[in-house]
Amino acid sequence: MYPQNNMSFMPEEDLLYTILADMKRTVREYTTATTESNCPSVRQLFTDLTNDTLRLQGDLYRLMSQNNMYSTPSKALRIDLDKQIQEARKTQQECQQFIQQKSFAAGGYGQPMHQQSQSSHQHNPYYM
Incomplete structure (x- = not known):
């Protein structure tokens, strides 16, 4: 070709x-x-x-x-990465709480949401 x-x-x-x-x-x-x-x-x-x-x-x-x-x-500082991870986890927790509150109000009675283990990223080769 x-x-x-x-x-x-x-x-x-x-x-x-x-x-x-x-x-x-x-x-x-x-x-x-x-x-x-x-x-x-x-x-x-x-x-x-x-x-x-x-x-x-x-x-x-x-x-x-x-x-x-x-x-x-360039390499990111570990403290900056930790801060971003902490903020993302806080946002995720707030979203889960909001969904549980709305589920309870709608008659779902606050059934537990599936939560991903924090350690699941430790085995991911692409996670820094």
């Missing part, structure tokens, strides 16, 4: 960067589809697609970084 003299239609680095950017966009689209899905099986499908695409994106990023095709962002 392309000439055999190692010339492609665009430099490999540009092609990989384009693919990486498309994977980021795809993850956003899958995440939106997941959050808007009403059917549990469709929601699970988009959750699986999101996770698979995140793994591929992470693999491609590492490959590009190892080959000096993508500069790594």
Whole structure:
């Protein structure tokens, strides 16, 4: 399809960067589809697609970084990360309390919500 003299239609680095950017966009689209899905099986499908695409994106990023095709962002201070995590957990807890209050008021009688274990992120290789 392309000439055999190692010339492609665009430099490999540009092609990989384009693919990486498309994977980021795809993850956003899958995440939106997941959050808007009403059917549990469709929601699970988009959750699986999101996770698979995140793994591929992470693999491609590492490959590009190892080959000096993508500069790594500056390292974040642990205290800043901890602060963001704490704020996200507080927001999540407030949302869960709000939902439980509204469920109780609507006749759901405050059935416990599914809570994700805080330790679940410890086994995720992409979690910092």
